[in-house]
Amino acid sequence: xxxxxxxxxxxxxxxxxxxxxxxxxxxxxxxxxxxxxxxxxxxxxxxxxxxxxxxxxxxxxxxxxxxxxxxxxxxxxxxxxxxxxxxxxxxxxxxxxxxxxxxxxxxxxxxxxxxxxxxxxxxxxxxxxxxxxxxxxxxxxxxxxxxxxxxxxxxxxxxxxxxxxxxxxxxxxxxxxxxxxxxxxxxxxxxxxxxxxxxxxxxxxxxxxxxxxxxxxxxxxxxxxxxxxxxxxxxxxxxxxxxxxxxxxxxxxxxxxxxxxxxxxxxxxxxxxxxxxxxxxxxxxxxxxxxxxxxxxxxxxxxxxxxxxxxxxxxxxxxxxxxxxxxxxxxxxxxxxxxxxxxxxxxxxxxxxxxxxxxxxxxxxxxxxxxxxxxxxxxxxxxxxxxxxxxxxxxxxxxxxxxxxxxxxxxxxxxxxxxxxxxxxxxxxxxxxxxxxxxxxxxxxxxxxxxxxxxxxxxxxxxxxxxxxxxxxxxxxxxxxxxxxxxxxxxxxxxxxxxxxxxxxxxxxxx
Numbered sequence: 001x002x003x004x005x006x007x008x009x010x011x012x013x014x015x016x017x018x019x020x021x022x023x024x025x026x027x028x029x030x031x032x033x034x035x036x037x038x039x040x041x042x043x044x045x046x047x048x049x050x051x052x053x054x055x056x057x058x059x060x061x062x063x064x065x066x067x068x069x070x071x072x073x074x075x076x077x078x079x080x081x082x083x084x085x086x087x088x089x090x091x092x093x094x095x096x097x098x099x100x101x102x103x104x105x106x107x108x109x110x111x112x113x114x115x116x117x118x119x120x121x122x123x124x125x126x127x128x129x130x131x132x133x134x135x136x137x138x139x140x141x142x143x144x145x146x147x148x149x150x151x152x153x154x155x156x157x158x159x160x161x162x163x164x165x166x167x168x169x170x171x172x173x174x175x176x177x178x179x180x181x182x183x184x185x186x187x188x189x190x191x192x193x194x195x196x197x198x199x200x201x202x203x204x205x206x207x208x209x210x211x212x213x214x215x216x217x218x219x220x221x222x223x224x225x226x227x228x229x230x231x232x233x234x235x236x237x238x239x240x241x242x243x244x245x246x247x248x249x250x251x252x253x254x255x256x257x258x259x260x261x262x263x264x265x266x267x268x269x270x271x272x273x274x275x276x277x278x279x280x281x282x283x284x285x286x287x288x289x290x291x292x293x294x295x296x297x298x299x300x301x302x303x304x305x306x307x308x309x310x311x312x313x314x315x316x317x318x319x320x321x322x323x324x325x326x327x328x329x330x331x332x333x334x335x336x337x338x339x340x341x342x343x344x345x346x347x348x349x350x351x352x353x354x355x356x357x358x359x360x361x362x363x364x365x366x367x368x369x370x371x372x373x374x375x376x377x378x379x380x381x382x383x384x385x386x387x388x389x390x391x392x393x394x395x396x397x398x399x400x401x402x403x404x405x406x407x408x409x410x411x412x413x414x415x416x417x418x419x420x421x422x423x424x425x426x427x428x429x430x431x432x433x434x435x436x437x438x439x440x441x442x443x444x445x446x447x448x449x450x451x452x453x454x455x456x457x458x459x460x461x462x463x464x465x466x467x468x469x470x471x472x473x474x475x476x477x478x479x480x481x482x483x484x485x486x487x488x489x490x491x492x493x494x495x496x497x498x499x500x501x502x503x504x505x506x507x508x509x510x511x
């Protein structure tokens with residue numbers, strides 16, 4: 001075998017990859033902490049610490065099994081802070097004869113590595129990351145010839161193909177989707193087990209990041225870091241979710257509460273997206289727990305979770321590879337407003353926004369409804385430039401990697417793709433917040449009021465959005481009812497709503 005250099009990226013921490021099935025002295029693995037990766041957006045400090053800590057833990061674990069690693073820390077003097085420059089130097093200094101890498105999950109890295117390999121004077125090869133249940137091209141092939149990529153159709157195919165929650169050719173429970181049973185408000189009648197946590201000391205990693213001058217956002221307790229940073233911890237998070245939280249997950253998966261950050265969510269998305277664990281083993285453990293405890297866990301809880309893992313997650317990745325790089329430029333509504341200042345501070349009188357943003361800044365986490373129907377919803381009502389929305393979501397959340405972030409923001413959240421991912425914009429007035437949370441009960445604004453003093457901004461901005469974009473949306477059957485409702489309003493009522501919305505948009509940083 002030629003002396004080989006194998007690149008492991010920071011989100012490719014899969015100890016079960018076939019690369020590591022045998023120890024070979026002729027193989028040198030390289031991992032790098034780089035400004036190239038920390039600086040392309042401003043990341044949450046917990047996100048940077050989590051990736052660096054998980055990478056270092058991964059390297060130690062594989063070295064203990066006999067593999068040879070060259071690891072560049074962010075502070076190393078010989079670290080060029082560039083993937084290409086580091087690879088070229090390492091190849092030359094170590095007399096490397098062959099270069100290999102796992103297919104990256106971000107388009108920019110995919111292009112960078114392809115370009116690098118065309119310039120190398122040695123042979124090179126790319127291999128699969130062996131993580132996902134689908135190949136990059138599966139979604140494009142599945143929806144070939146269609147303008148809209150309906151997730152439900154793909155999800156059902158995934159269930160059949162991988163025999164997940166199937167009874168022969170039919171879905172277990174008689175239905176493919178129990179979404180109607182997954183929309184309950186949390187009223188405190190079901191006790192929530194304490195959030196599973198670690199108290200990992202990461203002050204040394206934090207110090208190196210700060211000394212390097214990397215700009216970050218958010219807060220961190222470096223002596224009690226609570227996210228899983230290795231495979232063992234990720235599996236323990238998974239076990240805790242299955243045993244303590246799964247039985248109520250589906251029922252309250254869309255709920256929001258001022259005093260409950262995590263509710264019944266598993267919080268394994270960072271571990272999953274960095275590949276510490278795989279979607280297949282996560283699904284297997286969830287199904288196994290349900291099969292062993294059907295007396296206390298009903299099918300709606302399990303299906304709701306599995307739909308997120310093998311439905312949305314694999315679907316979003318497929319959309320990404322089917323539509324990039326053009327997808328990153330889509331702006332269907334031609335929105336161009338700035339993201340309001342309070343997205344960076346949480347200082348707003350809107351309780352739903354304050355809670356969701358401050359939680360994001362303190363924990364690098366918010367669950368999918370907080371992201372979609374609170375912060376994403378308001379960004380859309382504000383008619384924010386989707387590029388600004390992308391940067392915020394990509395930076396602030398610990399699990400955000402572009403392949404999963406941009407499809408959710410430009411597609412699901414902002415409808416900037418014009419309907420590839422979602423069949424309609426995901427908009428909501430204050431009524432939705434009141435229905436799904438207790439945010440409205442102690443808010444400065446009145447969720448019932450549409451105009452006047454202390455009228456909830458979501459209400460007038462909701463109608464202003466539909467009025468503004470009628471030309472683009474009037475043929476969409478899924479929002480036709482909104483226009484019928486709007487058209488029934490008197491001219492005076494319409495004027496007051498639009499006047500209120502104009503005032504709020506002009507003074508958005510004061511809300």
